[in-house]
Amino acid sequence: xxxxxxxxxxxxxxxxxxxxxxxxxxxxxxxxxxxxxxxxxxxxxxxxxxxxxxxxxxxxxxxxxxxxxxxxxxxxxxxxxxxxxxxxxxxxxxxxxxxxxxxxxxxxxxxxxx
Amino acid sequence: xxxxxxxxxxxxxxxxxxxxxxxxxxxxxxxxxxxxxxxxxxxxxxxxxxxxxxxxxxxxxxxxxxxxxxxxxxxxxxxxxxxxxxxxxxxxxxxxxxxxxxxxxxxxxxxxxx
Numbered sequence: 732x733x734x735x736x737x738x739x740x741x742x743x744x745x746x747x748x749x750x751x752x753x754x755x756x757x758x759x760x761x762x763x764x765x766x767x768x769x770x771x772x773x774x775x776x777x778x779x780x781x782x783x784x785x786x787x788x789x790x791x792x793x794x795x796x797x798x799x800x801x802x803x804x805x806x807x808x809x810x811x812x813x814x815x816x817x818x819x820x821x822x823x824x825x826x827x828x829x830x831x832x833x834x835x836x837x838x839x840x841x842x843x844x845x
Numbered sequence: 846x847x848x849x850x851x852x853x854x855x856x857x858x859x860x861x862x863x864x865x866x867x868x869x870x871x872x873x874x875x876x877x878x879x880x881x882x883x884x885x886x887x888x889x890x891x892x893x894x895x896x897x898x899x900x901x902x903x904x905x906x907x908x909x910x911x912x913x914x915x916x917x918x919x920x921x922x923x924x925x926x927x928x929x930x931x932x933x934x935x936x937x938x939x940x941x942x943x944x945x946x947x948x949x950x951x952x953x954x955x956x957x958x959x
Contacts, residue, residue: 766949771854771951771952773851773933773950774888774935775949776947790948821887829878829935829937829947830875830937830946830947831876833890833893834888834947835890836887836888836889837887838886838887839887
């Protein structure tokens with residue numbers, strides 16, 4: 732049981748480039764989330780999804796897009812990378828909403844934009 | 846919006862000393878979750894508290910949820926080097942739609958000196 736898998740683990744982008752951070756889970760969880768983690772700032776919610784075909788903005792959605800075509804996959808798209816998007820990105824999933832069930836996190840993607 | 850403040854930001858202890866981190870919310874919470882993140886790792890769920898005044902123990906770790914459901918604490922008795930990491934609290938706002946609204950504190954970074 733792999734849990735939540737994120738790829739790539741590391742990436743360096745030039746300003747203005749685009750990329751997709753991949754996230755897949757094999758636990759059949761309906762809820763999936765994207766967080767970014769900056770030093771001393773905790774985790775900030777970027778986007779979340781409550782099921783296939785349904786996505787919604789979190790606290791810091793600007794500069795990102797998501798899609799949820801299947802239960803398993805929840806990719807995060809950066810269209811025009813900016814230095815402010817340098818961060819560690821975590822994908823997470825849960826079987827029910829976060830008020831009643833814990834989040835299972837992937838190993839993270841460390842992104843640097845220069 | 847909802848804010849979850851966590852103190853202290855850093856804590857250095859000698860092995861065997863006790864450690865406490867505190868979490869305060871600007872709003873009443875429906876639940877509080879605690880996560881541990883080892884250096885270079887991803888957050889791992891420790892526990893969830895739901896009831897007012899609830900106290901739960903996991904070996905040397907004691908978790909409390911305040912009577913007003915606006916604050917929480919994590920206490921570690923006799924720290925060990927394996928306790929090193931960042932401890933996060935995360936709460937969901939009581940009332941309204943709760944899914945996707947788990948707000949993380951900034952985390953407390955614990956260093957244990959052998």
